[in-house]
Amino acid sequence: xxxxxxxxxxxxxxxxxxxxxxxxxxxxxxxxxxxxxxxxxxxxxxxxxxxxxxxxxxxxxxxxxxxxxxxxxxxxxxxxxxxxxxxxxxxxxxxxxxxxxxxxxxxxxxxxxxxxxxxxxxxxxxxxxxxxxxxxxxxxxxxxxxxxxxxxxxxxxxxxxxxxxxxxxxxxxxxxxxxxxxxxxxxxxxxxxxxxxxxxxxxxxxxxxxxxxxxxxxxxxxxxxxxxxxxxxxxxxxxxxxxxxxxxxxxxxxxxxxxxxxxxxxxxxxxxxxxxxxxxxxxxxxxxxxxxxxxxxxxxxxxxxxxxxxxxxxxxxxxxxxxxxxxxxxxxxxxxxxxxxxxxx
Numbered sequence: 001x002x003x004x005x006x007x008x009x010x011x012x013x014x015x016x017x018x019x020x021x022x023x024x025x026x027x028x029x030x031x032x033x034x035x036x037x038x039x040x041x042x043x044x045x046x047x048x049x050x051x052x053x054x055x056x057x058x059x060x061x062x063x064x065x066x067x068x069x070x071x072x073x074x075x076x077x078x079x080x081x082x083x084x085x086x087x088x089x090x091x092x093x094x095x096x097x098x099x100x101x102x103x104x105x106x107x108x109x110x111x112x113x114x115x116x117x118x119x120x121x122x123x124x125x126x127x128x129x130x131x132x133x134x135x136x137x138x139x140x141x142x143x144x145x146x147x148x149x150x151x152x153x154x155x156x157x158x159x160x161x162x163x164x165x166x167x168x169x170x171x172x173x174x175x176x177x178x179x180x181x182x183x184x185x186x187x188x189x190x191x192x193x194x195x196x197x198x199x200x201x202x203x204x205x206x207x208x209x210x211x212x213x214x215x216x217x218x219x220x221x222x223x224x225x226x227x228x229x230x231x232x233x234x235x236x237x238x239x240x241x242x243x244x245x246x247x248x249x250x251x252x253x254x255x256x257x258x259x260x261x262x263x264x265x266x267x268x269x270x271x272x273x274x275x276x277x278x279x280x281x282x283x284x285x286x287x288x289x290x291x292x293x294x295x296x297x298x299x300x301x302x303x304x305x306x307x308x309x310x311x312x313x314x315x316x317x318x319x320x321x322x323x324x325x326x327x328x329x330x331x332x333x334x335x336x337x338x339x340x341x342x343x344x345x
Contacts, residue, residue, distance in 0.1 A: 002029045004049060006080045006087045007061055009095035011125040016066040016078055016095055024050045024060060032081040035072050038101035043072050049082075074099040075130040087305070092115070094119050098126045099133065106130075106140045115149070124151035124160060131167040138171070138178050140192035145171040149198035153205045153330070154323040161202050168199040180226070189226045190233050196222060197236040197320060200243075205330055209337045216244045220260070223267060230252050232281075234271045238264055238288035238295075243318040245295040246309070249302045250341040257302060261295040268292040291317050311338040 008019035020031065028048050035043040045066045047053070053062025069075070078095040082088040100106035109115055109126075117123040129143035143169045152160035172195050178188030196219035203212045223237045241264035248257035268288055275281050294317050296307070301308060308336050315334040321327040 001081055002026055002049060003030065004082050004087050004240060006089040009078060010094040010119045014125065015069055017063065018066065018080065019059045019061050019063045020049065020053065022049060024055050024062060026050060029082065033066055034079045035075050036077045037075050037099065039113055040283040045069065058199060074133040076101065094122045099129045101138065103136050110143055111205050120154050124155060125150060127151060128163060133172060138174050139186045139188065139191050142171050142175060142195055143185065146194045148197045149202045153202060153321060154326045156329060158206060161206050165199060165202045168195050168202065171195060171207050193233045193236050197240060200240065201319060201330065204333050213247060214239055220244060232284050234268060235284050235288040238268050238291040239318040242291040242295045243314065245298055246314045249298050249308065250338055256300060258299050261299045264295045266290050310333045
């Protein structure tokens with residue numbers, strides 16, 4: 001029996017990529033990769049060790065991509081076997097929890113950040129499967145759509161961002177009628193706001209500037225008709241109104257900038273009065289407070305004919321990205337947009 005260990009299993013370029021460790025000089029032997037969905041074995045893919053593997057990493061580690069898996073989507077996990085027995089899988093084997101078949105599975109894999117797959121590309125693939133195939137709950141799909149969008153931005157993959165923008169738009173449309181439950185993960189108002197926030201950042205990352213403005217306007221229209229007990233909604237809303245105020249100002253739309261900055265301040269104050277008394281919500285509204293103040297400062301500078309705040313300063317106050325490289329790329333996109341506004345003025 002050949003001695004193999006499953007070192008790593010991730011998604012790369014939309015397909016499973018596996019890394020096994022063993023003797024690269026061993027006689028050729030089949031390795032079966034069982035594909036599962038809903039606890040059932042739905043298919044197998046077979047590779048031959050060592051001939052189908054590339055040995056371009058650590059000594060004894062061979063890497064390969066599993067063929068023809070797109071037709072099997074959605075699949076929940078992949079387990080490697082040799083000689084009829086499962087291989088030992090290391091902590092980097094992340095081809096698990098890729099698609100939930102029950103709401104309990106979704107909650108375990110998605111509700112808390114620490115429960116999500118750590119590899120960004122694998123998580124993005126899992127989110128794409130959920131938004132494309134998961135039938136059980138619209139609020140659950142909304143959570144996955146948000147993750148799909150932010151992960152695509154972090155990966156700087158235009159194709160994935162295009163897919164994510166489509167998924168976010170479709171899911172926003174599907175949220176009509178999803179009630180405001182007052183519970184963070186199931187509240188329709190909260191989930192819709194989160195998707196709009198992700199959408200404009202995806203569109204800005206793609207350089208689709210007219211669509212960014214449309215998404216911001218649609219988002220603000222949503223905020224005007226809904227109040228929320230969640231600090232995250234207030235934070236996202238104020239940050240988005242800040243950015244739209246800045247765009248108005250750079251286009252010389254003084255009255256529109258003034259009106260929106262005032263609306264941003266009122267939105268912050270009114271929602272703070274309704275905010276549930278939890279430390280988490282108050283901590284999350286710190287940036288909402290700063291964003292509201294910055295929106296007013298933008299208008300004050302415009303009226304006093306003072307230099308505008310730099311695009312980088314405004315964007316830094318508005319975005320929700322955690323990856324520094326993604327945030328820097330988004331800032332460059334916004335600077336390009338602002339330069340176009342100056343040229344057109």
